Amino acid sequence: MTKTRLTAAERSEEVLQAAVVAFGANGYAGTKTDEIARLAGVSQPYVIRLFGTKQQLFLAATHRVCDRIEETFRQAGAREGSLASLGESYNELIPERELLVVLLHGFAASNDPVIGEAVRERFGRIHRVVGELTGATPEEVTRFMATGMLLTVMAAMQVTGPNPVSCSWATELLSSLSTKD
Amino acid sequence: MTKTRLTAAERSEEVLQAAVVAFGANGYAGTKTDEIARLAGVSQPYVIRLFGTKQQLFLAATHRVCDRIEETFRQAGAREGSLASLGESYNELIPERELLVVLLHGFAASNDPVIGEAVRERFGRIHRVVGELTGATPEEVTRFMATGMLLTVMAAMQVTGPNPVSCSWATELLSSLSTKD
DNA sequence: CCTTGTTGTTATCGACTGATAACTTACTCC
DNA sequence: GGAGTAAGTTATCAGTCGATAACAACAAGG
Numbered sequence: 007m008t009k010t011r012l013t014a015a016e017r018s019e020e021v022l023q024a025a026v027v028a029f030g031a032n033g034y035a036g037t038k039t040d041e042i043a044r045l046a047g048v049s050q051p052y053v054i055r056l057f058g059t060k061q062q063l064f065l066a067a068t069h070r071v072c073d074r075i076e077e078t079f080r081q082a083g084a085r086e087g088s089l090a091s092l093g094e095s096y097n098e099l100i101p102e103r104e105l106l107v108v109l110l111h112g113f114a115a116s117n118d119p120v121i122g123e124a125v126r127e128r129f130g131r132i133h134r135v136v137g138e139l140t141g142a143t144p145e146e147v148t149r150f151m152a153t154g155m156l157l158t159v160m161a162a163m164q165v166t167g168p169n170p171v172s173c174s175w176a177t178e179l180l181s182s183l184s185t186k187d
Numbered sequence: 188m189t190k191t192r193l194t195a196a197e198r199s200e201e202v203l204q205a206a207v208v209a210f211g212a213n214g215y216a217g218t219k220t221d222e223i224a225r226l227a228g229v230s231q232p233y234v235i236r237l238f239g240t241k242q243q244l245f246l247a248a249t250h251r252v253c254d255r256i257e258e259t260f261r262q263a264g265a266r267e268g269s270l271a272s273l274g275e276s277y278n279e280l281i282p283e284r285e286l287l288v289v290l291l292h293g294f295a296a297s298n299d300p301v302i303g304e305a306v307r308e309r310f311g312r313i314h315r316v317v318g319e320l321t322g323a324t325p326e327e328v329t330r331f332m333a334t335g336m337l338l339t340v341m342a343a344m345q346v347t348g349p350n351p352v353s354c355s356w357a358t359e360l361l362s363s364l365s366t367k368d
Numbered sequence: 369c370c371t372t373g374t375t376g377t378t379a380t381c382g383a384c385t386g387a388t389a390a391c392t393t394a395c396t397c398c
Numbered sequence: 399g400g401a402g403t404a405a406g407t408t409a410t411c412a413g414t415c416g417a418t419a420a421c422a423a424c425a426a427g428g
Contacts (some may be wrong), residue, residue, distance in 0.1 A: 007253035011394060012283045031298050039386060049407055052389060072351050081365035107295075113343045114288075117212050120409060122352070126344050130356035144363035148337070149330070151360070155340050162294045171303070174246035179332070182325035192375060192424065220414060230377055235417060 025067045030104025033093045033111040034064050034121070053078050064094045064115075065124055069082040072128040075099065076135055083139030092136060098156060103167035106158045153183065202227040206248045214292040215245050215302070219262030234272050245296075246305055252289045256280065257316055264305040270331050273317060279337060284348035287339045293307025334364065 012020070024045035029039045039060050041094075043050040057063040082095035099105055113129075116122035137147045158181075160166045165176035191290040193201070205226035209218045220241050238244035256277075263276035280286055294310075297303035318328045337360075339349045346357035 014405070017405080030203060032293050035214060036296070038296075038384085050385090051387075051389095051408085052406055055406090060386065061261050083379095110291075110340075111295055113340050114214050114292055115217070116344045117217075122345060126211075126346065126352065126354055126357075129344065130354065133356050133360065144359060148363045149333075152333040152337035156329070156343050158282040158292075159294050163310065164303060165307065171307065171308045174306055174312060175314050176228065176307075177316065179329050180327060182329045195375070198375080220417090221415075231415090232417075232419095234375090234378060241416065342380085 014056065017048065017052075021053055021063075022066055023049065025063050026070060026121055026156055027104045029067050029111055030107040034061075034118075035117040039063070057129065061118070061120065062087050064112075064162060065121065067108055068112045068124060068128065070120070071105050071112075073131060073134065074105060074172060075109070079132070079135060079139060085172055087140050089136075089140050089146060092140065093150065093153070100157065100161060100166055102163070103161050107162045109179075110158050110162050158182075190245050190283060194238065198227075198233075200246075202229065202234055202237055202249055203251055207289055208285045210245060210248050210292055210358070211288040215242075216295040220244070231363065232326075240301070242301065245293075246302065248289055248295045249302070249305060249309065252286050252315065254295075255286060256290070256313060260313070260316060268325060270317075270321050270323050273321065273363060274331065275356050277338065279336065281342060281347055282349060284342050284345070288343045289345050291339050338364075 023031070025037075025042045027043055028042045031037070032041075038054050040050040042063070043053045046053070048072055053063070054060070057066060078099055079092050079096045081172065082091045085091060109125075112121060112125040116125055136142075136150055137144070140147070148166065157166065160176060160179075163176075164171050165173045166180070170176070202223065206218075206223045206259055209223045209226055213222075216234070220234050221231040223244070224234045226314070227234065234244070235241070238247060259276045259280055260273050263272045266272060290306075293306040295303060314332055315330065317323075317324070317331055321328070323331070338347065341357060341360075342355075345352050346354045347361070
């Protein structure tokens, strides 16, 4: 019965983490604020009060995810500024399936002007950061991003990450990636 | 006032095309059957009666899209069995933004077991078909699929296709693709 | 022309869902 | 210790949305 009371900032952080999980599973339109509330252990109206709007909460989740991706890349880049190094660090992110898939749901929700603009901006930023960290050619960076999108889509299809659905083409595809990723 | 009456099969075809457009714009959860009905020029209950369920309609739209992609690849492969040839044919698909984006929405909706299974099956099939048509190595095929996913995501973000949102990173990225796609 | 099957509509339900308002409970600082 | 503020809840609304049912209109064949 730990009815601990948190500051709004702390509670917002918990709600945000819950939102990443929920949105990652069911996307923007498919996720109900009530579900996020249950995950976070608070009431649904409180979720709304903390973030104002479902849309704003989704934007916050998107930004959180992109921040973490950039952070991961920066750390990998600090160790070794190669595409291979960043690629490996991306693999570390895959186990947290929701994380990557939230981003995919952001892309998918780009028809909403507000979400679309945010998502384009963040994707462009990741693209730029990868280039800056590695000094790779535009072609190499593009190819890196393409591989990232493939992995993200596969995460969404649940053939990678925890409890993966076994799939002949998926294992084949993954092995052909590791040969020169 | 052309109150033409069609057979159920013909009307279903029109509804299905409308569904591809609508689902492509707003995804599975984000699209209302009523919207599809308006696009097709029929009443919302009739849409349901023709396809039974919103989910079944989405599945039909997904299969339709995948059929068209495979068809396009087969035709290109018949002309010339190279990855470059298939890649060019994919570019022809991009102007019909909805088409590719429906597939992305399918990936995103993979949390639904029925949709997930269908989408995994179709993606695997495309992967296999590309391999068969081109005789390329697994690594090359995987890279082809990765590029395809990148293009699909970019289509969703509306930086390619009709009325593209202008975006510095997008033009840069696209030009680096055309150098050796 | 009238019966029968098929196409299509209107009316309506019932469950959901984001958001608001009003109220309550805990913490904190004199 | 109580006044004030911040955290959190319950109650509830207003609008949606997919689906069902019942009815209507059109076509074809005998």
